[in-house]
Amino acid sequence: MKIRVDDVKEVRRSLEVQEDVRELNELLARSKPVDYQFPRLVDVNLSHYRCGEDLMFDVHLSTTASGTCARCLETYPFRIDHDFSFVAKPASGDEDRALSFYSGDEIDLSPLVREELLLSLPTRPLCREDCPGLCPRCGKNRDAGSCSCVDEWVDPRLAPLRELKLRS
Numbered sequence: 742m743k744i745r746v747d748d749v750k751e752v753r754r755s756l757e758v759q760e761d762v763r764e765l766n767e768l769l770a771r772s773k774p775v776d777y778q779f780p781r782l783v784d785v786n787l788s789h790y791r792c793g794e795d796l797m798f799d800v801h802l803s804t805t806a807s808g809t810c811a812r813c814l815e816t817y818p819f820r821i822d823h824d825f826s827f828v829a830k831p832a833s834g835d836e837d838r839a840l841s842f843y844s845g846d847e848i849d850l851s852p853l854v855r856e857e858l859l860l861s862l863p864t865r866p867l868c869r870e871d872c873p874g875l876c877p878r879c880g881k882n883r884d885a886g887s888c889s890c891v892d893e894w895v896d897p898r899l900a901p902l903r904e905l906k907l908r909s
Contacts, residue, residue, distance in 0.1 A: 742854065743847045744789065746796070753790040760785050765855045774814065776866050779806050785854060796829040796848065802858060808866035812874030813882050823861035827853065 742760055759782040769777055786801040802823045807816050829848055873883035878890040895903055 742785065742850045744850060745847055747846070749789050749791045749796045751791050753788050755786070755788040758785050758787065759783065760851065760854050762855060762858065765858065774809050776811075777806055777808050777862055779858065780804055783854070783858065787850070794831045797826070798829065798850070799826045800824065800850075800854070800857070802854065802861065806862075808863075808868070810868040810872055811865050812867060812872045813884050814875065815868055815882065815884070817868040821858070821861050823857060825857050 762779045783804040788799045790797050804821050805818050876888045876890050879888050881888040
């Protein structure tokens with residue numbers, strides 16, 4: 742998504758566009774298992790204005806993504822509504838990496854949109870906080886029902902204490 746620098750005026754202007762995130766999905770698909778995927782197009786509501794040479798942007802990203810639960814390995818949908826703002830300054834040669842800079846006639850917002858989408862993702866994909874996950878013995882999804890496996894595990898280092906308890 743490119744914005745012409747000359748189109749950013751002193752008066753705030755709003756745009757509604759859809760950003761193609763195929764490249765981001767291809768990058769995410771390289772991990773196994775695939776934790777997250779986005780629909781091909783993400784809704785972007787953008788407003789911008791100029792303050793001298795600085796370009797001010799307020800952005801809202803919204804989409805329904807899909808995740809693969811880290812506990813039960815089921816795919817689940819979840820909503821993303823993410824707001825961010827940034828200032829783009831004219832490039833001068835001694836840029837600070839913490840700021841955004843532009844040069845030329847256009848500013849490309851696509852890399853920033855992809856980065857912000859990644860930052861909006863949960864650090865660990867869970868279909869829900871209390872997901873019981875898979876049985877470590879038989880692999881059955883505990884969310885679909887219980888299995889016949891006995892969930893008794895004893896730390897071998899504590900076996901002598903268990904023996905004492907059983908004797909008394």
